[in-house]
Amino acid sequence: MLLGGHILMAQITSPLSGENLTITGEALQGSLTDLLDLALVGKQAHWNLVGRNFRSLHLQLDDIVAIARTRADEVAERAVALGLNPDGRAATVARDTQVQQPEVGYLEDSKMVAVFTDVLGAMVKRMRDRVTATEEADPVTQDLLIAVTQDLEKQHWMIQAQR
Amino acid sequence: MLLGGHILMAQITSPLSGENLTITGEALQGSLTDLLDLALVGKQAHWNLVGRNFRSLHLQLDDIVAIARTRADEVAERAVALGLNPDGRAATVARDTQVQQPEVGYLEDSKMVAVFTDVLGAMVKRMRDRVTATEEADPVTQDLLIAVTQDLEKQHWMIQAQR
Amino acid sequence: MLLGGHILMAQITSPLSGENLTITGEALQGSLTDLLDLALVGKQAHWNLVGRNFRSLHLQLDDIVAIARTRADEVAERAVALGLNPDGRAATVARDTQVQQPEVGYLEDSKMVAVFTDVLGAMVKRMRDRVTATEEADPVTQDLLIAVTQDLEKQHWMIQAQR
Amino acid sequence: MLLGGHILMAQITSPLSGENLTITGEALQGSLTDLLDLALVGKQAHWNLVGRNFRSLHLQLDDIVAIARTRADEVAERAVALGLNPDGRAATVARDTQVQQPEVGYLEDSKMVAVFTDVLGAMVKRMRDRVTATEEADPVTQDLLIAVTQDLEKQHWMIQAQR
Amino acid sequence: MLLGGHILMAQITSPLSGENLTITGEALQGSLTDLLDLALVGKQAHWNLVGRNFRSLHLQLDDIVAIARTRADEVAERAVALGLNPDGRAATVARDTQVQQPEVGYLEDSKMVAVFTDVLGAMVKRMRDRVTATEEADPVTQDLLIAVTQDLEKQHWMIQAQR
Amino acid sequence: MLLGGHILMAQITSPLSGENLTITGEALQGSLTDLLDLALVGKQAHWNLVGRNFRSLHLQLDDIVAIARTRADEVAERAVALGLNPDGRAATVARDTQVQQPEVGYLEDSKMVAVFTDVLGAMVKRMRDRVTATEEADPVTQDLLIAVTQDLEKQHWMIQAQR
Amino acid sequence: MLLGGHILMAQITSPLSGENLTITGEALQGSLTDLLDLALVGKQAHWNLVGRNFRSLHLQLDDIVAIARTRADEVAERAVALGLNPDGRAATVARDTQVQQPEVGYLEDSKMVAVFTDVLGAMVKRMRDRVTATEEADPVTQDLLIAVTQDLEKQHWMIQAQR
Amino acid sequence: MLLGGHILMAQITSPLSGENLTITGEALQGSLTDLLDLALVGKQAHWNLVGRNFRSLHLQLDDIVAIARTRADEVAERAVALGLNPDGRAATVARDTQVQQPEVGYLEDSKMVAVFTDVLGAMVKRMRDRVTATEEADPVTQDLLIAVTQDLEKQHWMIQAQR
Amino acid sequence: MLLGGHILMAQITSPLSGENLTITGEALQGSLTDLLDLALVGKQAHWNLVGRNFRSLHLQLDDIVAIARTRADEVAERAVALGLNPDGRAATVARDTQVQQPEVGYLEDSKMVAVFTDVLGAMVKRMRDRVTATEEADPVTQDLLIAVTQDLEKQHWMIQAQR
Amino acid sequence: MLLGGHILMAQITSPLSGENLTITGEALQGSLTDLLDLALVGKQAHWNLVGRNFRSLHLQLDDIVAIARTRADEVAERAVALGLNPDGRAATVARDTQVQQPEVGYLEDSKMVAVFTDVLGAMVKRMRDRVTATEEADPVTQDLLIAVTQDLEKQHWMIQAQR
Amino acid sequence: MLLGGHILMAQITSPLSGENLTITGEALQGSLTDLLDLALVGKQAHWNLVGRNFRSLHLQLDDIVAIARTRADEVAERAVALGLNPDGRAATVARDTQVQQPEVGYLEDSKMVAVFTDVLGAMVKRMRDRVTATEEADPVTQDLLIAVTQDLEKQHWMIQAQR
Amino acid sequence: MLLGGHILMAQITSPLSGENLTITGEALQGSLTDLLDLALVGKQAHWNLVGRNFRSLHLQLDDIVAIARTRADEVAERAVALGLNPDGRAATVARDTQVQQPEVGYLEDSKMVAVFTDVLGAMVKRMRDRVTATEEADPVTQDLLIAVTQDLEKQHWMIQAQR
Numbered sequence A, B, C, D, E, F, G, H, I, J, K, L: 001m002l003l004g005g006h007i008l009m010a011q012i013t014s015p016l017s018g019e020n021l022t023i024t025g026e027a028l029q030g031s032l033t034d035l036l037d038l039a040l041v042g043k044q045a046h047w048n049l050v051g052r053n054f055r056s057l058h059l060q061l062d063d064i065v066a067i068a069r070t071r072a073d074e075v076a077e078r079a080v081a082l083g084l085n086p087d088g089r090a091a092t093v094a095r096d097t098q099v100q101q102p103e104v105g106y107l108e109d110s111k112m113v114a115v116f117t118d119v120l121g122a123m124v125k126r127m128r129d130r131v132t133a134t135e136e137a138d139p140v141t142q143d144l145l146i147a148v149t150q151d152l153e154k155q156h157w158m159i160q161a162q163r
């Protein structure tokens, strides 16, 4: 995400400035990368899944993808509303993502549960750091990140309950 | 997309085989890469857009993203139904995409129209090649690719009409 | 429909060119004239109908009109997407239509069934010629014309079943 | 529209008669011609439009077409309910229409605004004459024509506001 | 309907008074009786109908009943809003109705068409008298009675078109 | 309701005959009279109601009317399905009804509660007799009458709870 | 339907046993055969119908098919809930059905009315026997069979009303 | 399906004739038999299923049944539109079906997956032959058969993914 | 509302002129002020209401506010369609309103009924004057004002019925 | 549930009395306790469930809870309609419930299937006793208890099918 | 609610630990008990209510029950997502509830208002303590408890406004 | 907004008191004034707008008005729930508003964008002060004000993006 400095003339004025803007911008761009990649690996698993629990998990993965897409849009639009430029291009996501990548090919259902337990568990940790980071910097952004965290923790439980 | 050869035990049997399967698999994986990246650059522009036509184009980009996401799911699920493994991970899309990438930062509305006229124009050309390629190999897949092409040509017109 | 030649500067670029464009353009403009006039004579009969089967046929004619209007829009927008200018003005339809025109005044229900059996039967023949003509020229357009033909053949059956 | 005289045996009895029926019939047939042609030129512009405001006007034209089609059906069915035979065939519309016809080919957005400001402005004038004409002849018809006029005056404003 | 005089203390104040109130009250109570009985004889025919057109007419009668019930409610509530007491009890309807009553027992479809052509034709005449009567007395009530008349004339046409 | 005997040629054959048909026919015609009059007096009160609880009771009366109308249609169509001719004309309802009639004029809310407590209480008693009467004669009809009774007892409670 | 005896280990325990289970099982399997075949012959007629009442009867047949399918599912699932195995395979239906089979080829509308009057009339008789048979054996099943009978008797009336 | 020859007077005229009609008729009647029996065995398994994956497969079988019923209706109505008489009676389905029949009694979930993998795999093969057969004979029918094939191949994948 | 004179260059042309325009403009601006303030005092009472009838009146006030907002939009857009500039700013409403203002603080339910009986009663009087004033000036506007009056008179009854 | 005796002045009059009222009251209060506790233990399991079938059973438990809540409301309102006072307080449910209680803590999916097979199996037995008990006492209540039993037996099958 | 310690092997990992987990767990289990009992006493009053405001309060109680049920599910699922075992069994609710219990028998409307003013007032106090307690321990949980508090304070106002 | 002191007997008890109540009350009354006036000036611009972007901005202004109205209701009802009396009368809004007022007359689209960029920018600043002010005083109110701020900052971006 482009922060104020290296854009000569910001076109959208921001209600934040200085360090608060920087901190909030990093939290938002980090969340965006997480959520966009969650949508991609969620679909990857939705397609390549095999095993006796195929149908249940195939549907659950689409729930996760829907949450990830909706929240990604909110997070990115929150960034623009603060005068920042979110970056959700494939190369940026591929370069910056901290999401564990599945191998290409079939994904057994029990393997899928293990992978997404880890993916969501790690993502929740990063989201909680962002919630802490933005508490002073921007409570409006924090409230959105709290809502995202709540969604992800719920999915985290519902996946790992199937171990 | 993983073709039959390098997976020891294909779990989904295919109604196709040999060259027909290879040709169809390439057409589907190529379409998938196009559509997934169209969804990503569509959202990128949806967020970073500025200019007097902001609202119209912001909404139109979400129409394009919705089409790209729906068609990507159909194309990938068609591949699995043929016993193939679609690959829609960020790194794969970033590596294989032929979609022209927008710069990070604000995107003027007239610039956006020019960029998406090119992006969709080039994508339509690739889709038409895939329609031709699959005519003999798999008419069922071809019918889906024809439908995707029809959608993209319509969006292509509706973007360039605003030049 | 205006084909490339006599417009100095086409504003919408086309994925087709040369004879393919000419053939496809004629098929689309012919289909448009058929469908627009089917909507007009369908309403004409919907209003002036009398006889014991009035209510059933009054409703069925609105089904036909709805199909004709939806398909006309798709056909015309397909033409624009190919860089052509569809022409759906009253004078053009009146001049070019091949649809048998009902007399002004009341239309007996049995007369209406006979008239629309002929109107749809003839239109289906023209649509099938257009399906054949576009097979090589543009398979994307052909797929749309096939869908239109399927709709019209279904209505043709459902009207003549009432003879 | 066929008035009582030249149909030997009117099949639908009328609550009106004599001059009142003649006046009302002319007002309704005139409105029908206006509305049917508004739907046709509205679609013509919806398809052939180009320019920076393409998307907004493309959608607005479909609003106008929807109004024109709904009101045309009400006006024609009002005529039949009075024992008259509305005439909405292409040749009749082409012959009797007072609507300014657009040239074939692309229609620039600013040109479209100018054309429809004129088309709707002139149509509103004719509708107001019909409202006056039917006040004594048939207040039931008048109330419908008033509603049509209100719709058209609203669209007239919303088009010309974009000049 | 109870008019002001013989109720000692009107509980709902009226925007009308004197002759205007009397005229309007009579028009509304008359319309209410007509509409309530139309709903009753409509259902009577809906149940006892036989003949080859049973299904079409059975459904159409329910359309008529729905219109009659909705309009009866509007007419009665209009009366209360003017400080009058509408009377829709069975004995009042039975005593005051001018609607032709069907015999008990099966009703042939062609008989039903003849009966309702007469019932609706006569009711339209009474409604038009009420429209005339209320023009000066209360234009607000008149506008509602015009709308009721328009509905009934439409149904009148659609029934008699089946003769 | 016309029972088999005095119609020379029953047009709808019946699954019942003899005494069973007679008993069932009486139960259905009695229920029909009750339900049609409940709908009429329900609307009468819905319109003429005054008092501090006006709005709650005005809405509740429409719930009662909706139930009465739906059940009346089911009861009458059940009769026709048994080869009987239900009679729901105003004169029949006025002559046969056992429903207590409200005075014309305003109806105080507490008065309305008292009246409908009695009306529904008495109707429930008649319905329970019909349930008993049809147990042997026609268990299919009985099941419908049980459902009607359940609805009416529920409304009876909800009205009298407001005493 | 497989009754307890010849399945070594019933997997679904039953709230019924002995003769009650046998009687109920026969009533349910008989109803299932009737309803599945009603859906098949209903579609057969829906497709092959011709005649002036084509459209009304074509739609009515789809209402009958929808009822037959919904009730068949309820009846079969009731059987499983009782620990029985319903049998709805084509060969079983073909072997056990008591439904009169239409000839292959076009079916005139008046012929269709005659055929379905007989088909439904005979089916209603069988359903009433099952209602009687299950009264003691299982009142829960009886209540479902009563509801099925009520539906079929209503359709029986609505078909034969068109004779 | 009855082809032209042995019906003396075809009532629905056909846009096809000769060998094209014969080939298309066989493809459609074959598809109809497949789809009707798929709906029957799908329900049979939906009811008699047991095992830990009961709920997922019970729901998935209803998805398959819904597809089979919708497509069967389209295929049969396509046949009528071509002047043919589809035959979907139980005896015809039982005699001609190539669908593997499940034993009566409980069906274990893993058994069900194996059975339907085979049933759908074999049906897809037959559908692809019909797609090939109709390419020249009737491209309009072919497009429908392609769509049916696409649906069945998707369900085939989603069933066998659970092996 | 700004009338023609003191705007140098009217941007929206008007179908009216001279005195007709002045009269109509005053009627519309007066109605707008009434309706906007009705929405404001309606919400004020919706919030500050107390008493045993709180819930019923709280909901009824939201019905009144919804009507006031919808009608205000129609009235204002009617003004613009006539080339006028409606003025709905807080200061204008506060300065011109003739609506009786409630005290700040809690509003007892019986007090609320008294206040709104007066507010609506007075507003109805003003609306009826506007209906009279516009009869000659603009029957199209008059028809809208009649509809507004009908809504307000209905609410007036439903409030005062609770006295 | 409080029966007549120990309430000095029953406020809701009852269509039943004496022993019939006592028997029916006990059947309804017993059903209410069963259904309220089924909703509570259903949610308890919905939350604490773990195991590979988590998602399917988590959703199925919400179906059961929805049925239990809807039926509990119907049963309790049936009791009030009979002049009884249903008691659904936590202490009453805890004291009177016959439902087997799950341990606190995680509930394995196979354990959950075993528990709910028993819970529903025992509840069905109690419901069948209540159906028998109310046959003479109150057939209206019996019909509701039959419907509840049918729902519970269906859920009983669908749970135990997963053993 | 079972906290980490006394379950040997927690199956759901928690993003919290130590005192934060303990504090949050107590806040959630306390909220769950409050909400489950609010749903139970809300229904208890919904059923046993009498008095002139019966209908308004009967409906309002169902609003409160719906809120209580939805929020209870969210609160319990939040607990599971934190690796805790919520306990919502009847005995636990009966033992731990701090909600004032209504007497068995009829509940006068004014009594009901007094009772629920107290019940909700006390519950809001406990919720605010939980909001304070979780601020440091888990801001994600706090945000949910804030939302619950906002709902309950709104209902508290709307009940006591009716005193 | 009336704070506790100068109302002798507060009818709604508050969960807050002293300075916390004062601070929260000021924040809520200030927000209410802002939101009510935003709805008024939003409609003012919605009506008087002219320019090439008329349609897009006309629709966007209705989005803003809808947000303002919904949030105003929530904010005012939050105040009542705290025992305060919100004041939303026209005179209060006119006196206290800090919203920049547009001139009467036409509003050019670019002017409108400039005005609303300022209006929303200034309002966001005031909202952020209120978020800070209520953090300690009432976190429940703060969470609502945060949500309002998030909505307004999003609209602020979407307006200024069109500069």
Ligand SMILES: [Fe+3]
Pocket (backbone or CB within 6 Å): A143, A146, K143, K146, L143, L146
């Ligand atoms: Fe928060």
Ligand SMILES: [Fe+3]
Pocket (backbone or CB within 6 Å): none
């Ligand atoms: Fe092809």
Ligand SMILES: [Fe+3]
Pocket (backbone or CB within 6 Å): B143, C143, H143
């Ligand atoms: Fe196709």
Ligand SMILES: [Fe+3]
Pocket (backbone or CB within 6 Å): D143, E143, I143
């Ligand atoms: Fe009007």
Ligand SMILES: [Fe+3]
Pocket (backbone or CB within 6 Å): D143, E143, E146, I143, I146
């Ligand atoms: Fe009028």
Ligand SMILES: [Fe+3]
Pocket (backbone or CB within 6 Å): none
């Ligand atoms: Fe019984």
Ligand SMILES: [Fe+3]
Pocket (backbone or CB within 6 Å): B143, C143, C146, H143, H146
């Ligand atoms: Fe095709």
Ligand SMILES: [Fe+3]
Pocket (backbone or CB within 6 Å): none
């Ligand atoms: Fe007039």
Ligand SMILES: [Fe+3]
Pocket (backbone or CB within 6 Å): F143, F146, G143, G146, J143, J146
């Ligand atoms: Fe029963």
Ligand SMILES: [Fe+3]
Pocket (backbone or CB within 6 Å): F143, G143, J143
């Ligand atoms: Fe029943």
Ligand SMILES: [Fe+3]
Pocket (backbone or CB within 6 Å): none
């Ligand atoms: Fe906070």
Ligand SMILES: [Fe+3]
Pocket (backbone or CB within 6 Å): A143, K143, L143
């Ligand atoms: Fe929040």
Ligand SMILES: [Zn+2]
Pocket (backbone or CB within 6 Å): A073, A077, B046
């Ligand atoms: Zn977005």
Ligand SMILES: [Zn+2]
Pocket (backbone or CB within 6 Å): A046, B073, B077
């Ligand atoms: Zn998918």
Ligand SMILES: [Zn+2]
Pocket (backbone or CB within 6 Å): C073, C077, D046
């Ligand atoms: Zn279009």
Ligand SMILES: [Zn+2]
Pocket (backbone or CB within 6 Å): C046, D073, D077
């Ligand atoms: Zn029409």
